[in-house]
């Protein structure tokens with residue numbers, strides 16, 4: 001009904017008081033929400049029905065080949081996997097799963113949780129998974145632990161949020177989960193209760209995860225592909241399972257579930273672009289060799305192609321640098337056999353750029369406003385050289401070339417601005433890599449200017465950023 005019908009034309013403004021109007025709007029909103037909730041519930045019921053009558057066979061828990069693949073990774077001790085061997089294996093697997101990255105906020109109390117994870121729906125604080133009986137998982141049975149890892153269900157039967165990557169961990173064999181538990185049991189119990197989550201309604205309603213799980217979660221262990229070799233299967237087991245590479249590299253749908261049809265074709269993670277790592281020649285890493293991939297994952301550097309910053313530097317520091325050569329090779333073999341996904345790039349990220357030759361021309365020239373070249377000479381050239389060719393070649397810990405660097409050559413300048421804002425920190429067995437952060441020294445306009453200078457001179461000249469875009473990137477919590 002139109003308001004004018006009820007109140008007779010222009011009387012509207014006076015008769016129809018603000019408070020009544022607000023009440024009407026609120027009532028309408030309630031109705032709209034109720035209708036939406038009803039539609040959603042019906043849809044969910046339909047999905048539940050589909051799931052119940054699904055003719056697809058369930059995954060078997062532990063197929064013999066799966067076991068063989070899992071065993072292949074165990075240290076060749078010949079022991080039955082009990083005692084110290086089990087714990088050692090658990091340590092290796094916990095690193096492959098990068099548990100420490102999310103479950104540690106203070107390095108002095110590893111695994112005690114409390115790290116804030118920003119999601120589009122609010123902040124989740126990770127729980128304490130040390131064996132403390134009151135604040136950790138000391139009272140959890142092995143079955144409780146298994147259920148959390150495989151089904152995303154907590155000790156009290158509550159649904160866990162998928163910020164805990166159980167969508168991938170569900171593929172991990174029972175044996176490997178057991179080993180991780182055995183390792184966690186040897187940790188020092190830390191008495192610490194993390195802050196409670198700060199999620200907006202309705203996302204603070206855990207039971208709603210029932211619907212999310214129906215839409216986006218396929219419970220079941222990894223099933224090896226008998227048509228593929230042992231290395232491919234081992235790589236698939238790690239990438240799709242414990243190492244949860246997809247959490248960052250696979251795009252998400254509007255309910256934040258992984259788009260399984262576009263696996264590993266690139267996504268934005270905390271403002272960073274986790275690039276397309278399918279073997280597409282120009283959009284992905286199709287020109288990388290197995291050795292390039294293995295070297296990137298173990299040191300953070302693929303010579304003449306890329307170095308790891310931001311969330312990927314953390315992955316290398318906490319997780320992939322500890323993987324043995326056989327596993328690194330298996331991951332490379334698996335990645336290079338993926339379906340290549342085209343994102344329309346004309347040239348590979350690492351194939352852009354030539355050294356600058358304009359520093360001489362700049363001398364004595366009048367410079368107006370915010371000048372990218374000048375900012376580069378003042379802030380970056382001491383390490384990356386004014387030609388952009390870097391200092392110290394590509395030795396670990398050297399100052400890298402910005403030419404043939406995936407960040408400067410990417411089709412968006414996101415990561416370049418993020419590297420300038422936050423610097424690079426990466427600790428590996430070879431080096432302690434450090435580039436300073438410029439978030440306090442440079443304004444948004446200055447960062448935009450130096451970013452645009454770097455992409456134009458050394459990278460993909462079509463990748464540009466405005467000061468507003470830098471401001472938005474600066475605001476993303478890290």
Ligand code: HEC
Nearest residue numbers: 097098099102124126127129148154159160161163164165
């Ligand atoms: C990407 C971040 C991330 C990684 C990696 C991660 N977790 Fe978690 N984990 C979480 C979050 C967030 C929660 C809390 C979920 C919730 O509150 O619903 C959680 C919850 C848990 C729980 C349930 C604890 C409880 O008190 O309810 C267990 C057990 C657990 N994780 C074990 C592990 C293990 C073992 C690994 C490594 C194999 C691991 N996590 C890796 C983020 C992570």
Ligand code: HEC
Nearest residue numbers: 243244245248272273274275306307308309311312406415
């Ligand atoms: C926490 C998020 C996250 C996870 C988990 C993650 N990555 Fe990454 N990855 C990134 C980001 C962000 C970048 C871009 C890094 C940069 O700009 O320096 C990246 C870059 C890469 C690159 C380099 C691409 C290029 O062209 O520069 C490779 C290769 C890669 N990741 C492989 C993997 C593999 C394999 C796994 C699983 C073992 C994995 N990543 C897990 C976030 C992640």
Ligand code: HEC
Nearest residue numbers: 306307308309379380383399400407419420424433434435
């Ligand atoms: C004190 C020396 C130093 C300064 C100053 C410096 N950098 Fe760096 N830069 C480094 C180091 C070290 C790395 C990391 C090398 C590695 O990953 O092994 C790096 C990495 C990079 C990368 C590659 C990141 C990636 O993920 O591949 C880019 C791009 C970059 N710097 C741009 C800049 C720009 C632009 C400036 C000026 C605003 C600058 N740097 C200033 C030392 C420096």
